[in-house]
Amino acid sequence: MSDAESPNTDYEFEPTSPNTGSEFEPVDIFPDSTDFDLRPGADSCYKCSMCDTSCPVAEVDDDFPGPKFQGPEQWRLKRSDDEHEIDDSIMSCSNCMRCDDACPSGVPLSQMHNTARGEYVEKQMDKLSIEYIRNRILANYRTSARIASKMPRIATAVMNFGPARWVMEKTLGVTKEREFPAFATQTFRQWWAARGGVTVSRENAREARERRGEPVDADKKVAYFHGCYANFNTPEVAKALVRVYEYFGYELVVPEQRCSGTPMFANGMVGDARRHAEVTLSSMSDLIEEGYDAIASCTSCSMALRQEYPELFDIDGVDTVSRNTFESVEYLRIHENLRSEIQSADVDDAIEKEFAYHAPCHARNQGISRQAVELFGELDDVTIEDVGDSCSGISGTYGWKEEKYETSMEIGEEMFEHMEAVDATTGMTECPTCSSQMEHGTGYDIRHPIELLSVALIQ
Amino acid sequence: MAIESDVLVIGGGLAGLTSALAAAQADIDVRLVTYKQSTLQQASGLVDVLGYRPNGDGPISNPFEAIPSLPVEHPYQTVGVDAVRTALSLFDEVTDYAGSHTDANALIPTHGGTIKPTARYPQSACAGIASDNRPMLLVGFDSITDFDAPLAADHLTSTGVPFDVRGVTIQFPGDLSADAKVTRYAKLLDTNGDVTVSETGGGGHRPARDALADRVKIYLDDETRVGFPAVLGDANAATVRATLGTSLGADVFEVPMGPPSLPGLRLEDQLFDALSDAGGFIESGNPVIDYTDDGSGTVEKVIVERNGAEIPMRAEQYILATGGLVGKGVESNREGVYEPIFGCHVAHDADRYEWFDEAVFGEHSFARFGVDTDTTLRPVDESGNIEFENLRAAGAVLGGYDYAAEKSASGVSIATGYTAGMNAATTVAQTNNVS
Numbered sequence: 001m002s003d004a005e006s007p008n009t010d011y012e013f014e015p016t017s018p019n020t021g022s023e024f025e026p027v028d029i030f031p032d033s034t035d036f037d038l039r040p041g042a043d044s045c046y047k048c049s050m051c052d053t054s055c056p057v058a059e060v061d062d063d064f065p066g067p068k069f070q071g072p073e074q075w076r077l078k079r080s081d082d083e084h085e086i087d088d089s090i091m092s093c094s095n096c097m098r099c100d101d102a103c104p105s106g107v108p109l110s111q112m113h114n115t116a117r118g119e120y121v122e123k124q125m126d127k128l129s130i131e132y133i134r135n136r137i138l139a140n141y142r143t144s145a146r147i148a149s150k151m152p153r154i155a156t157a158v159m160n161f162g163p164a165r166w167v168m169e170k171t172l173g174v175t176k177e178r179e180f181p182a183f184a185t186q187t188f189r190q191w192w193a194a195r196g197g198v199t200v201s202r203e204n205a206r207e208a209r210e211r212r213g214e215p216v217d218a219d220k221k222v223a224y225f226h227g228c229y230a231n232f233n234t235p236e237v238a239k240a241l242v243r244v245y246e247y248f249g250y251e252l253v254v255p256e257q258r259c260s261g262t263p264m265f266a267n268g269m270v271g272d273a274r275r276h277a278e279v280t281l282s283s284m285s286d287l288i289e290e291g292y293d294a295i296a297s298c299t300s301c302s303m304a305l306r307q308e309y310p311e312l313f314d315i316d317g318v319d320t321v322s323r324n325t326f327e328s329v330e331y332l333r334i335h336e337n338l339r340s341e342i343q344s345a346d347v348d349d350a351i352e353k354e355f356a357y358h359a360p361c362h363a364r365n366q367g368i369s370r371q372a373v374e375l376f377g378e379l380d381d382v383t384i385e386d387v388g389d390s391c392s393g394i395s396g397t398y399g400w401k402e403e404k405y406e407t408s409m410e411i412g413e414e415m416f417e418h419m420e421a422v423d424a425t426t427g428m429t430e431c432p433t434c435s436s437q438m439e440h441g442t443g444y445d446i447r448h449p450i451e452l453l454s455v456a457l458i459q
Numbered sequence: 460m461a462i463e464s465d466v467l468v469i470g471g472g473l474a475g476l477t478s479a480l481a482a483a484q485a486d487i488d489v490r491l492v493t494y495k496q497s498t499l500q501q502a503s504g505l506v507d508v509l510g511y512r513p514n515g516d517g518p519i520s521n522p523f524e525a526i527p528s529l530p531v532e533h534p535y536q537t538v539g540v541d542a543v544r545t546a547l548s549l550f551d552e553v554t555d556y557a558g559s560h561t562d563a564n565a566l567i568p569t570h571g572g573t574i575k576p577t578a579r580y581p582q583s584a585c586a587g588i589a590s591d592n593r594p595m596l597l598v599g600f601d602s603i604t605d606f607d608a609p610l611a612a613d614h615l616t617s618t619g620v621p622f623d624v625r626g627v628t629i630q631f632p633g634d635l636s637a638d639a640k641v642t643r644y645a646k647l648l649d650t651n652g653d654v655t656v657s658e659t660g661g662g663g664h665r666p667a668r669d670a671l672a673d674r675v676k677i678y679l680d681d682e683t684r685v686g687f688p689a690v691l692g693d694a695n696a697a698t699v700r701a702t703l704g705t706s707l708g709a710d711v712f713e714v715p716m717g718p719p720s721l722p723g724l725r726l727e728d729q730l731f732d733a734l735s736d737a738g739g740f741i742e743s744g745n746p747v748i749d750y751t752d753d754g755s756g757t758v759e760k761v762i763v764e765r766n767g768a769e770i771p772m773r774a775e776q777y778i779l780a781t782g783g784l785v786g787k788g789v790e791s792n793r794e795g796v797y798e799p800i801f802g803c804h805v806a807h808d809a810d811r812y813e814w815f816d817e818a819v820f821g822e823h824s825f826a827r828f829g830v831d832t833d834t835t836l837r838p839v840d841e842s843g844n845i846e847f848e849n850l851r852a853a854g855a856v857l858g859g860y861d862y863a864a865e866k867s868a869s870g871v872s873i874a875t876g877y878t879a880g881m882n883a884a885t886t887v888a889q890t891n892n893v894s
Contacts, residue, residue, distance in 0.1 A: 050718065052640040052719065054496065058639075058642065058643060060643075062639065065636070065638060101496055101743065102496045310766065319767060322767055323767035324768065325768075326768070334770060364744050367492075367743060367745040374740045
């Protein structure tokens, strides 16, 4: 009915159905918005600049305006002007997330950066550009690694073949300075299946509980998020984790999972990350409902499940998984008397005994950047030295980009110097890409804490 | 299960670090948990004990003589002047700070050109001391707007300092961005990295230290000491000052700045290293949000929250060093003022309009908000009963003093931190001996 027509007032309407017949529809004030509201976070910023002093990129890169600009300041600019475009410097943020740990006011800086980067890539980046294609390939490491693992020896050789790498740098902008990690001839999942999967793990765990004098039917169950690297490149880390957990009487399952999304967040490929997260969250949340806790050996993977998923995705089970995910050594510190086991353990010659430990940036927000040093400091015959709180500089895919390589190495220089200053000639870290940077800068062999734990407690 | 230690310190500022250090040096198993990176980044790096009396009289020349006449509820009175001295000697032992040669306050120029009375100061501030009569040149960088050197020099002159002081503002050599972070300057000077000038500016590059010294030389007259904003390096700060000093033929010093502060960061590094060397454990990144007790006034464990997960931490003795109203160790809303973790009593007027004074620099009662304690620093409730037999408080979470007006923040944190740490350690040692 238009305003031009006069209302029909010839008769009274029925009191029980006074309206025109359509159902009441509440007004949607924020139509179709699935964005997280970052306003409270931006309002909490009082511009003390602590985040800027924690930023490893701002310390060496004169074109990078720092986390305070990338986060709350840019967010405010966007509110005042719909046409405001995300500054392209967001792509120089390495997503180390140190600014989160620095902010005394609880501003969700990395959430703001991830959101801004996602928007930049989605709306402003040319999808046919070499940079986009290169970043997409780097971010989807799992895809390449899956293909490579079908023919691991050939893939490792081809990926490190000089002329091929020269071409990759010239055409795609992937630095030729770095060596690609070797692909394992048997992935962790293949090993796990061949060993007998959960059935064997259940038996091993029962035997261990019996040996330890614990109730045989104790409810000790964990779901292992191994991530891509421990599956395709370093299955020895994943195997050590299985041994250690079974030693403590835990039954493991290795659920269906995809990439944690860390390299995707860092490249603004939020859609890709979401697709992968949906698969992981679906299987993980079911297991958690059944009484499992989730553990991860890679600190960036555990960071993604704990913090980035709930900050970026509204997916069923996201909060349950976040609350129940732990880093693998942290979980044992909470639930077992790991300290006294370590105090009474020793190590044979199966592994080096002096370690230069580097805490990954992503271990910081989880409160576990000192746990390896603390734990192994009490292990007989072993010395472990923290090489300081500098960033390794690689930040996942960041240091693989031809135009970021120099910055990456400049950031890492402090860590390399500290590694060389201590006696150890073996490195230790939880993060696979920090590990490759440590190896690249010093030539040292790099181990994961769970490997040392395995040697100390079991052999 | 829980993550266990004998003493658990909550808070990573000066009070928390000192208490953890005191306990760790007494061979007690200590863990320090801090929500975020240490707030020392926000501190000037100067360590004051008492600069003014509570009524505003001052500056005080000898803080140790003044302490016994402070009001009885002042934290210094709770721990006593001897504890202040012992605590400072622990601080002197683990840092490279100056000032321990005398009881008298040193007078240090600030970036605003005022004079601050302080008991201890970093090596980088030594040559700037205001009781020295050598002529001074202050050099500011146009991109570091927090330090206006000519203005600071005029201010100093008007306070009647016994020396001539001049200020110049220069451009930091090389094409740095206009909002380069303090860490960018520090990193360049630390590594003596090249600064470059674009083609439009004539091109070329030079090592940062040489380039800076040569530029300052142009302005140097007969001054024998030169002050810069506090960005002269981080890990290699002493070398940076020495190199610049040699080139300039003058002593080089830093003028302490507001946050984010390099001298604060350097102090943080020294204290964390000392704690680590003494065997203390450190965890940062997540807040303590709650506790459980055994129903009879003993804290059983505290809960650290991490993205919704609750991580239990248990200890024999706990130290609350979470800071004051700014540090969020004391919180308020329209209904009242409270201590958020353990719910310790914080005395305050029921009428919130009584919490402050109309005048900006008036007598604000909020400035003295904090927990009250017994003589061993255990928080007490409204009736003076101990809240928990194994909980102690240290630093700005304590009430009864106005550190901003008195210039006593660092001294109270160090003295009460030390005392709380020693008391906790002694109790643990006694329990261990009995059992």
